[in-house]
Amino acid sequence: MTAAERRVALDAIAAEVRDCTRCRLHETRTKAVPGEGDPDTEVVFVGEGPGENEDRQGRPFVGASGALLTELIESVGWTRPDVFITNVVKCRPPGNRDPQPDEIGACSVHLHHQMEVLDPAVVVTVGKHSLERFRPGDRISRVHGTTRPIDPATGVRDGLAFAMYHPAFALYQGSNRPTLFEDMAGLPGAVAASRQRRIVSDPPVAAQAAGTPPNDAIEPTEPLVTRSDTSDTDQLTLF
Numbered sequence: 128m129t130a131a132e133r134r135v136a137l138d139a140i141a142a143e144v145r146d147c148t149r150c151r152l153h154e155t156r157t158k159a160v161p162g163e164g165d166p167d168t169e170v171v172f173v174g175e176g177p178g179e180n181e182d183r184q185g186r187p188f189v190g191a192s193g194a195l196l197t198e199l200i201e202s203v204g205w206t207r208p209d210v211f212i213t214n215v216v217k218c219r220p221p222g223n224r225d226p227q228p229d230e231i232g233a234c235s236v237h238l239h240h241q242m243e244v245l246d247p248a249v250v251v252t253v254g255k256h257s258l259e260r261f262r263p264g265d266r267i268s269r270v271h272g273t274t275r276p277i278d279p280a281t282g283v284r285d286g287l288a289f290a291m292y293h294p295a296f297a298l299y300q301g302s303n304r305p306t307l308f309e310d311m312a313g314l315p316g317a318v319a320a321s322r323q324r325r326i327v328s329d330p331p332v333a334a335q336a337a338g339t340p341p342n343d344a345i346e347p348t349e350p351l352v353t354r355s356d357t358s359d360t361d362q363l364t365l366f
């Protein structure tokens with residue numbers, strides 16, 4: 128699939144999301160938030176769901192958490208437009224409550240389609256519901272900053288899930304901020320590791336990806352290529 132074909136496919140999914148009535152969250156949303164970013168990226172960030180600002184603007188990760196996420200992305204030499212950003216549920220749960228299992232289940236069709244189109248080398252899980260989707264059974268306090276192969280049943284053909292705390296973890300308590308940046312520093316290496324796995328498992332596709340010009344980005348350790356348990360943190364179940 129070319130970048131242009133991916134863009135068309137992602138736009139079609141976004142249109143479906145904006146018209147979607149598959150769960151009760153459509154009743155209270157202002158705007159659905161399908162996601163945004165480079166259709167040809169290797170890296171997809173998946174958060175939990177839109178908050179108040181996202182619901183108003185129809186864009187993922189705006190507001191304070193979005194600003195910190197952008198800062199984290201830039202800390203490894205990338206820019207926000209280099210990646211794709213979306214959520215497990217595309218409509219805001221009222222009052223910023225957790226999305227319910229049936230809502231996550233209903234919305235999974237959209238996330239699955241996005242993963243099939245994007246075919247990411249790495250999915251960055253941002254928050255507990257995203258972690259559960261791509262690394263079921265893992266606890267963020269034990270696995271943050273690490274990778275695990277993703278089950279292809281999620282729509283990700285052959286990729287690694289990189290676990291990250293939600294930016295709110297640092298906004299809630301500033302002393303957690305260094306942890307997020309330390310974890311983020313490992314992401315370029317995770318991309319390199321996933322790329323290598325894909326070359327071994329699917330030489331033609333991965334070799335084509337690795338031969339495509341870089342997407343402006345990935346210093347300090349790895350250019351982003353387009354295809355062409357700590358008890359004190361366990362209590363923060365929000366993340």
Ligand code: SF4
Pocket residue numbers: 144147148149150151152153159216217218230233234235237
């Ligand atoms: Fe549809 Fe997902 Fe919005 Fe529910 S949260 S209405 S499934 S787009």
